[in-house]
Amino acid sequence: MQHTRPPLRPRRPQARAVLPVLLAGALLAPAAAAAGAAPAAARAEEPARIDLVLDLSGSMNQNDAGGQTRLAAAKQAVSRIIDTAPAEARLGLRVYGATYPGRDKKQGCADTQQVLPVATMDRAARAEARNRVAGFKAVGFTPIGVSLREAAKDLGADGERRIVLVSDGEDTCAPPPPCDVARELKGQGVDLAVDVVGFRTPSAARAQLKCIAEVTGGSYADAEDGDSLTANLGTLFRKEWRTYHATGTPVEGSHVDCASAPLVAPGQYLDRFTGGRDLYYRVKKRPDQQLQVSATAVAEEGYARGSLITVSAGPAGDGEPRAWLREFEQSMGWANIISAGGRSKPGAGGGTPAPDDTGCIMVHNGVTKDGDKPMPVELLVGIADKTTRTAGARVPEPRTGADAEGGFSFNSATPIGPGTHRQSITVGEAPFWRVELKAGQKLTVRAGVDIPGDFPGSAATGWSLDVYNPQRRRALCNADHDSTELLAGRTGHVERVCGPREITEQDSDGYDAPGTYYIQAQVAEPDAKAKGIVVPISLTVDVSGTPRPDTGPVFHFGDEAARGPMPAPSPSTGRATGHQADDDTGGTALLARLAPALGIGAGVLLLGGIALYALRRRNAS
Template sequence: MLAAVSVLMLGALLSSTATASAAPARPEAPEPVRIDLVLDLSGSMNDNDAGGQTRLAAAKQAVTRIIETAPEQAPLGLRVYGATYPGQDKKQGCTDTQQVLPVTAMDAAARADAKNRVEGFTAVGFTPIGHALREAAKDLGTSGARRIVLVSDGDDTCAPPPPCEVARELKSQGIDLAVDVVGFRTPSSARTQLRCIADATGGSYADAEDADSLTANLGTLFRKAWRTYHASGKPVEGSLNGCQDAPLVTPGQYLDEFTGGRDLYYKVKKRPDQRLQVSATAVAEEGYSRGAIITVAAGPAGNGKPSTWLREFSQSMGWANVISTGGRSKPGAGNETPAPDDTGCIVVENGITKSGDKPMPVELLVGIADATTQGAGARTPAPRTGADAEGGFSFNSATPIGPGSHRQSIAVGEAPFWRVEVKAGQKLTVTAGVDTPADFPSSTPSGWAVTVYNSQRESTQCNDDQRSAELFTGRTGHFERVCGPWDITDQGDAKSSDSKGYDVPGTYYIQAQVAEPDPRAKGVVVPISLKVDVSGTPRAGNSPVFFFGDDTAQGPSPSGANGSAEQRGTGGTTASAKDDDSAVGRLALPAGAGAGILLLGGIAFYMLRRRRAT
């Protein structure tokens, strides 16, 4: 997965017990990467060969799109070269570069100012790429992760300094800086030079021939710099010593971390008439080792690890940087053995990290369904199309799409997420394709991987061949994976055709990526296609609607036949834990506890896997 710095933002810690005692301070998350966009405004940008408009007009369109879609917390600056001196004096023309927008967070005022400045750009001068790169490095300061995104349509006309030597010079200084480059209608000689800049700094290179491809490829490079998987939630510190001293969690999403191979424990309240959903997602900076396992289980608190209400696990093949699993308890039959005060325990078992490993973020999503949540109504986000349908980079920021076809470009190393709503009685089929160029570097395990997660955030088997990816094995061209169709019913439904339980209604998530790419392929921009088909008529019934917290501004929306499991957003705190006097706390009044055990068998080879305990 990508090595770009996450924009994970941690706030104040959640109270770690029902008595709201303060938890110890946690380490602060790294700051978001600082980016300087360097734009070529040399005279050749006036050529009218960019799909019916000038290169300058196409560049304005692409840069404006970046400004409009930049996250508010993303520090972004803008530098141009060749913009002010129209004469022939090379000495003067080769110093013609200006910082037109300081590196600053893209709030509403900065966004409006930047768009106005872009609208006034003219292209008149020389092409001092090397000099502009040096100045851009100064724009970004001397600390933290920094990135330059360069757009150029030709060779440097001012060397010395040669641009590639400048790139090597910056890298040799030990600066945490990479340069991504888009070559816009560049001749072969310029393409070689621009690729060298990207390669020397560990950046990415992409070609563009018209406004659409420039917008798409430039957007891809910015997403690569801004976002990998964006872990989020209300910070909480689970117990490492079992259920007795674990913090109480109520419906919502929380953020914890695995350390030293230790499991995490939390208390939870659930009446016998309520259903509990628990999902856990671990996020690594790099891929997991093969066979890494995460398990989530819940049940009445007692000796050992709880598992009476639910138990799930997923096993990773090692090429993804996220592993997720989850489950739902069955409806109570009314004769379960009660738990004291309806208090149960959740455990997230750590089969990933070992003693001495770097702490790893873990998201915990907790939901409750009962008669009171059934009428909560849906807060399903409107599907997006076109450029707005570019994938997000977490479950929470997954882009909502509807049935139909979608196209975009991704950088190899990205693993974007989309979400689609499905209801009991419907069928879901996902078809995803990628086009690799003739010179695409690949190795034996490289392939096109598509993972579909159900509304419990557990990965589903893509199709009957039980493979997680369509392997390239040295081939190039078009590769396609078809996942499904799945009949969406509900767990325990007599009409269910899926004994493994993949078919619960709610929000399904689609993740696509080039799996285990050759290191030389990292950052290569490739076009992808995504087709979603939802057929069938929604069936009336009482499928559960889960409540995931009362933060209506950012919190997850209801899940089930009429709702979705998650929020639409870019992360941040998604829910807050409440004490027993809150509306959420009152969902679990003393009346006994218990539910059926979820059943799921089998582990499929060449796929992300999961299992329910019998």
């Protein structure tokens, strides 16, 4: 399906249809500290507690899982979950069929044990978990229903809870039938869902396991060998660990004017929209410097049609500051995030002196009104001059294979190079990757998805591919101006292609700045029946052309961005491992560790809406 470009403005207007994908991340507590306070990350709500329930019945000893036993494949898959879980993940482990090898049904059907309590994954917890998994044996019955009841107890009675069940067959201990147990748990009114991986399961067992997932609002995936078990199990866990969290150093912008606003230095800040009030900040910028400002509003629910966010900056005292930069974005349908950002121009256009070199940033709130809940707003501020260019920029090493699984925001986007990368995602996810590009190079991205024949799609089902430039601006994908291809009931292999697009020094559909480009792929499907279905995807990146010397600006986003090593995010989550995992939610340290000083925007997970047209209109005047 093609969408024509509407005649909005003479300066490169764009319109694209984007379908809804992804659950919005948890909203944060209100920010209270001033910008001058010590950097402190604003925390999200606690993540869901997850209990992994693993089948260790005798059938797991069969040697039909891609050259190894099912048990060996399960150990491999669970070990990867343990190794890649972020430190703040609250994870427990229960097994069944692991201790009683006899034939007494009463004893065999009581054979379920919690081997690891639900707890955060610190170093000691990981070590203990690895030791337990290494010693697993598969000997007994398959008491799925009983184990689900006990797993619900493991998770406690409050907060969001999930059970992830891995089984290779039917319950051999019913009653209670496991699907009845699932209904019982759901009927208790608690926030509990069960995700299920059927491991080489026959059709009767598959129906039973799918029922467990469906009645609790969970997801189901099949696995035929060790690799697919590892991938699909990891995909289900990522749903809890890769949602978007607004982050930054807490700040309270003025609702009145710039004279009463806090002074912000380069870095990332977290504020909030309240009522219909705009936000003001003061910022230092010499005439020889360039300024980058980006703002992102994160909604708990979709925006109303026509919601608008505007970012502008310039000398204070002239009403709406706009002499340095002005950028805005409008929602024509609904969206969970609206993001706008821009850079001042070098020379006269962006070098207008301000009194005492202090200017004003204004973030216009065309989103919330009186009576609405406060809405988190991320503010990113960067400066470029000769000193930032001299300092240079660090680029993370590209990753390959399983380590190249996409992250779920700009912050956690996975660095990759040219080549083909494969993984599985669930409907409702939109992974991000990042590619480093230089002036003169050309980027081509091809993304493919395999839609199963029984996929419960609707008229709005689509396969979406987007490219974002270093300014956190969506770049034009192709000449059709489409970012999403509606499938209209098609199944099988579907591909989208962006490019080839050359990185130039002129404004060329968003490809005018060397640096980090972001790639996002997603299956867009609003129907709840499809959410959580696992589909394999492939991403092929080609970088061609001869690089030219880079003479453009290098932006600095805080002191930390210019010093210290950049940690390697964990393979499956894209987050820093060990003690660095907490930094994933922290202010300028976040920018320093996860974005080189190349004008990269802070993390924003862009969510679409049914027939959403995002209209980005630039106006530097």
